[in-house]
Every structure is written in structure tokens, then in C-alpha cells.
Amino acid sequence: MADLIDLRATGLREPIPFAAKTSAEYAALRFRDRQPELYRKQLDKLWLEDRDEAYERFFGAKASLNDLLAQPSIASEVRGNLVEPSRFGTLARRVFQPLLSVEDLR
Numbered sequence: 001m002a003d004l005i006d007l008r009a010t011g012l013r014e015p016i017p018f019a020a021k022t023s024a025e026y027a028a029l030r031f032r033d034r035q036p037e038l039y040r041k042q043l044d045k046l047w048l049e050d051r052d053e054a055y056e057r058f059f060g061a062k063a064s065l066n067d068l069l070a071q072p073s074i075a076s077e078v079r080g081n082l083v084e085p086s087r088f089g090t091l092a093r094r095v096f097q098p099l100l101s102v103e104d105l106r
Helices: 002-013 020-031 036-050 053-059 065-069 087-102
Strands: none
Touching: 002 087, 020 036, 020 087, 036 065, 065 087
16 A cells, blocks of 8 residues: 555656556556557557546647657666566556456456
8 A cells, every 4th residue: 555655646746657447457468477569459449548638738639658658667666576668567567466466356
């Protein structure tokens, strides 16, 4: 919980590359050892659902998932082995990995 509070504080200071549906799907793919590049159509579609005026204000009117993925990961935001090449990927895993690791799919 402390990690989520820390991430919230970061989000209050600056716009972070995080989108609920797209980030959740990205983290789920990585949790299952899948390569997100192979699922780009699916991720792009989710990004179009997530994107709104706030995202456009901070990331640009035609902000694409590529724009979010272009931001490199920040070492101080990495937790354990949840590092990804992009800040978007690292934050997605940081938020959703704990939930995925305890999810019961019976």
C-alpha cells in the first residue's frame, strides 16, 4: 500500500504515463511472460478507450501509446525486478504485479 501512496504522490506532482485499462493489460501480458509488442493492436485499442482530455493536455492532442512508451524507465521508480524499458511499462507492472501475483483463477 505504501508503494501505491508513493506513486499517487508522484502523480500529483507530475503527469505520469499510466492509463488504467492499457496499463492493466500491459502488466497482465508481462506477468504471463508475453511480449507486449505482439499485442500492440489490443493495447492501442485500449489506449484509445483510456485517452481523454487530461492525457491530451499533458501528452499532446494526438498522444499515442508510442508517446507513452517512448519515456524511458526511471531507476528510482523501479521496484525489485519489475523494470521495463519504458516508464509506462515499469509503472504498469509496479501497480498491477502485486494484484496479479495473488489473483486466484480457480
